[in-house]
Amino acid sequence: MLERWALRGRLCGEAGESSTFAVMFLRGVDAADAGPSVPWHALLWSRSGAGGREPAVRTWMDGQAVAMLRSAVEADGAMDPRVRAALAEALADGTPVPPDRLLPGPVAVAATGRVGLEYGGVAALREAADGSYRLTVLEENGLGLDLVVAPTRAALPHRGLGDLGGHCRPRCDVRGVIAVPGERPAAVSGSGWYDHTTGADLPRMTGGRPTADAGWSRLDIGLDCGWDICVGDVRVQDLVSRRVTDRLTAAGVVAPDGTVVRARPHLAESSSWTSLATLNTYPTSWEVRLPEVDAQLTVTATVDQDIRSLLFGWGLLCTDAEVRGTLGGRPVRGRAWVEVVPAQKVTDIVEYLGRLQKVTRREVDLLYPDRPSPALTASLLGGCGTSTEGMSDTTVHETMVRPIRHLTDPGGRGWRTFVCCAAMELLGVDSGAYAPLLAVVEVIHSANLAIDDVQDGSTSRRGVPAVHTVYGVPTAINAATAAYFVLDRVIEEVVPDDDTLRLGVYQRWIRALRAAHGGQAVDIAGHTEAMDQAVAAHDPTALLGRIQAAHRFKTGLPARAFAEIGGLIARGDAPRIDALGEYFEAVGTAYQITDDLLDLHGATIPAPQGAHRKHCGEDLRAGKVTTPLARSVSLLPAEEISRLWRSVRGGGADAATVREVATAVTGCGAVQACYEEAKAHVDAAWHRLEPLLAESVTKVLVRALGNYAALRGTEVPAQDGVLWR
Incomplete structure (x- = not known):
């Protein structure tokens, strides 16, 4: 059960300066297996505008809340095991993951009567005899808020959203002082909203696995004409399909004379924003229709950033908003306060990282748009020192843009x-302003894939025909090699005007291209002769070194370069940039090792009904030497590995032969050895990087990415303490 007391408002100082505030007190009680339940407590507060400073956001919790989170993570059988391991590791010492903080003192909550909350010496809320509320918040260096919130209307009980209880006070006078550290408190006055909510918030469980994931939005609207509207929207999503399986939407409307109207709103989201820090996507504009009072409103949120806290999953959005529309056929305006907690359980880290695709596509569309234009031609061919007159915009688009798209x-x-x-988020820099770099990475990687398919003779990629089969080999090669210069088109936009910094970014980028071509060269040459020598000597040492070098140069070093570029832009120091690069190099190398393993599993483990596998023994069928095949050289008897190698050497093996070889390689311990190698690479690099980074939600996700790169596939669903088998 969860109980919440929330206050927010808009304030104006004596000199006309405006500011906003929001404070949320949380108290939860989880059912205990034996004995009395111990409640947990958390606090969230934010302010913006005061003193012309950056918005301030703080989230706090007590030790019991940390313990609750840790227990919930460890018991969550639906969470991706690699994410679960990273979260459990981060919470193991009993302290919150920043920006969440540990309350410095005890929490006291009045058991009966008027509201009385004291949260660790950080914030307090007390209800006076006249029904007003005294709210105080302390920052580290002094007073933050000292406000009296006085309701001017009767309470509006919560009804219509499941088991929720409590009430809201939609229109309050607010007076007091607000301050920022180092400055004198300033007198302020304005309007506010008080809300007290009680109700169950835990999803139903079946065998330790949540059956669904829930998210909610709340819009508290105050119209200038005196009407107040509270809209709540709760959505339940299936954990596998992510489809909405249940939805509850309700609204309470208070007329200027105090009349209360219950409404069933029609609520539609018209725009959204994705946080690069949490990968949560938040609606930011709503169309609200309330037939009961003939209201049609557009609510548009002011989005700066989401609030990161593990209490709400990865984060939530709390923001002020503008309201425009009609009420009874007449134009109306107003303000609103919006809270959004999207369904954000990570059941599959691949799906989670895939949430970046929407932002990436948007940025790619800006660099490689749908339609030709003179401006696009000039951008693609810019820097050549001459006019693009005479170049066909359509031809340039069809031959340089379409193949990449x-x-x-x-x-x-x-x-x-x-x-x-x-990498930027790890070093404390908001990466949202650098979103064009997502397009740079995606375009360069797609160019690599297009050329790789030409060289390997592949006919499909990402579920579509390979680029060269649609546009021809010459066009595919030319478009892909031209795409390697994409960074040059955005560097002035995203990298500060600093010659030293830009030189460093260019150097990492060029080194990544050189390294990837070197790795591809070794990959094209193959390892057939090295495998012959390894089989003859029954010793794969030299062969394994060669394969790992190809993986490191082809995938590891480009990943390192992308991380180092992020670190440079974030102005990180050399030790941290080097450690970031080393870690992501290990992640890329491990990813290639486990990519080899997926090919084996595709040949030995049938895909679930209706599922499509990228890999299905293609490497063995082509006679390609991979890490697990090389590992099996010393793990299988000399005669057997010699026979198996001869059966696939040169390519063209039939399905039965591929399955026989894959089964032998899988059964001899080579797969386990590969997982241990991949995990050792990632863990060693992480242990060097981890002490150099401040704790954060991003740090947890980056650790989970390393776990994913080293431990992929459906054959590793459960943790046994060392590996997922």
């Missing part, structure tokens, strides 16, 4: 695009 439109797994923005 052919691969970027379907989208990939998204972990590479995550690397660059994650």
Whole structure:
């Protein structure tokens, strides 16, 4: 059960300066297996506008809340095991994951009578005999808020949203002082909203696995004409399909004379925003229709950033909003306060990272738009020192843009695009302003794939025909190699005007291209002769070194470069940038090792009915030497590995032969050895990086990405303490 006391408002100072505030007190009680339940407590507060400073946001919790989170994570059988492991690791010491903080003192909540809350010396809320509320919030360096919130209307009880109880006071006078550290408190006055909510908030469980994931939105609207509207929207999503399986929407309307009207609103979202820090997508504009009072309203939120807190999953959106529309056929305006907690349980880290695709596509569309134009031609061919007159915009678009969009439109797994923005977030820089770098990474990777398919003779990629099969080999190669210069088109926009910084970014970018071509060269040459030598000597040492070098140069070093570019832009110091690069290099290398393993599993483990697998023994069928095949050289008897190698050497093996070889390689311990190698690479790099980083939600996600790269596939669903088998 969860109980919440929330206050928010808009204030104006004596000199006319405006500010907003929001404070949320939380108290939860979880059912205990034996004995009395111990409640947990948390606090969220924010202010903006005061003193012309940046918005301030703080989230606090007590030790019992940390313990509750840790227990919930460990018991959550639906959470992706790699994410669960990273979260459990971050919460193991009993302290919150920043920006969540531990309340410095005890919590006291009045058991009966008037509201009386004292949260650890950070914030307090007390109800006076006249029904007003005294709210105080302390910042680290002094007073934050000292306000009296006085309701001017009767309470509006909560009804219509499941088991929710409590009430709201939609129109309150607010007076007091607000201050920022180092400045004198300033007198303010304005309007506010008080809300007290009680109700169950835990999803139903079946065998330790939540059956659904829930999210909610709340719009508290105050119209200038004196009407107040509270709209609540709760959506339940299936954990697998992510489809909405149940929805409850209700509204309470208070007329200027105090009359209360219950309404069933029609609520539609008309725009959204995705946070690069949490990968949550939040609605930011709503069309609200209330037939009961003939109201049609548009609510548009002011979005700065989401509030990151593990209490709400990864984060939530709390923001002021503008309201326009009609009421009874007459134009109306007003303000609103919006809270959004999207359904955000991570049951599959691949799906989670894929949430970046929408932002990535938007940025790619800006660089490689749908339609030709002179401006696009000039951008693609710019820097050549001459006019583009005479160049056909249509031809340039069809031969340089369309082939790249052919691969970027379907989208990939998204972990590479995550690397660059994650590096910035890890160093304390909001990556939202650098979203064009997502397009740079995606375009370069897609160009690599297009050329790789030409060289390998592949006929499909990302579920569509390979680029060269649609546009021809010459056009595919030319468009892909031209795409390698995409960073040059955005560097002036996203990288500060600092010659030293831009030089560093260019150097990492060029090094990544050189490294990837080197890795591809070794990959094209193959490892057949090295495998022959390894089989003859019954010793794969040299062969494994060669394969790992190809993986490192082809995938590891580009990932390193993307991380280092993010670190440079965030102005990180050399030790942290180097450690970031080393970690993501290990992630990329491990990803290639486990990519080899997926091919084996595709040959030995039938895909679920209706599912499509990217890999299905293709490497063995082509006679390609992979890490698990190389590992099996010393794990299988010399005669057996020699026979198996001869059966696939040169390519063209039939399905029965591929299955036989895959089964032997899987059964001899080579797969386990590969997982241990991949995990060792990632863990060693993480242990060097981890002490250099401040704790954060992004740090948890980056650790989970390493777990994913090292431990992929349906064959590793459960944790046994060392590996998922």
